[in-house]
Amino acid sequence: MAPLGLMTAGASWLAKSFSVLQCLSAPYITPVKYLSSQASGPPKKPENGYLRFVLQQRPDITRQFPGIKTVEIIRKIAGQWRMLTPEQKKPFDEAAQQAREQFKIDLHRYQALLTTEQFQQETQEKKQRLAKKRSIIQKRELNTLGKPKRSRYPINMFxxxxxxxxxxxxxQDKMKSVVQDWRNISLHQKQIYTQLAQDDKIRYKNEIRSWEEHMVEIGRPDLVREKILLTKSKPAAKAQAIKKGTKKVIDTVKKDTASKTVRSK
Structure with missing residues (x-):
């Protein structure tokens, strides 16, 4: 059931992402200044100076370049922002600063109206959002560093x-039909995908070990499993022990030579 849950969540995420892109491509609508869509909800964190500039320039870019993609719109606006002088950016930054000060006031008023249970719930939800954000950042970093993709289950292969x-x-409809087809195929047919999954597991095992060893070499042991660190530390510890032993033998020989020299005199 775990693999199916992961795939269903993946399909849901794709659908949500598509909806977000549709919203970005819709005609520009002036957002609510501070509060969220729910009147009883917490105040919305205000945009910084750059985002305020983006919201101002976006309608003009859309009119100048009909049908342009959202990514290209942001790229053009970012280029315009970089060309502005500090004086030209100043109104946007000052507006952002005023909005931040108003946000603090609104947030304080909002929190003062919360019960203890509501405040604890808000705090827990904030922690969850931060944890999710950190997870997304970490995944992006791992993708940049070329971390191998995990091995797949037989149903994922199918x-x-x-x-x-x-x-x-x-x-979602496609996913449901594929899952239903998986349930209907014979055990002999499933065995084919089981073998593919086993081969993929071997592939992942080899690739992740090589990748983790490379991470240790470039100074990123924080991304490596503990057992890999222990394996890498054993040769180093052994070499250090040999080095200490050799030094001890040399020191002993020097002492014996010095003693013989003194006695001969």
Whole structure:
């Protein structure tokens, strides 16, 4: 059930991402200045100077370049922002500073109205959001560093092969039909994907070990499993012990030579 849950969550995430992109491509709408969509909700953290500039320039760019992609819009506006002088940026930064001060006042008023239980719930939700944000940042970093993809389950192998030709108009419908097909195929057919998953597990085991050893070499042991660190430390500890032993023998020989020299005199 775990693999199926992961795939369902993945499909849901794709659908949400598509909805976000649709919203970004919609006509520009002036956002609410401080509060969230819920009147009883917490005040919304204000935009910084750059984002205020983006919101101001976006309608103009959209009119000048009909049909332009959102990524290109942001790229053009970012270029315009870089060309502004400090004096030209000053109004946006000052507006952002005023909004931050008002946000602190609104937040204090909002928190004063919360019960102890509501405040604890808000604190817990904030921790969860921060943890999710850190997780996203870490995943991006790992992708940049080329961390190998995890091995897949047999059902994942089946879904990746059949999803493109699956029945249904939406991603969720396709996923449901593929999962249903997986349940209906014979054990002999499933064995093929089981073998593919076993081969993929070997692939991942070899690649992740090589990657982790490389991370240790470039000074990123924080990204490595503990057992890899222990394995890497054993040769170093052994070499250090040999070095100490050799030094001890040399020191002993020097002492014996010095003693013989003194006695001969």
């Amino acid at each position: 879904v990746s092969e059949k999803f493109a030709e699956a029945r249904g108009l939406t991603s």
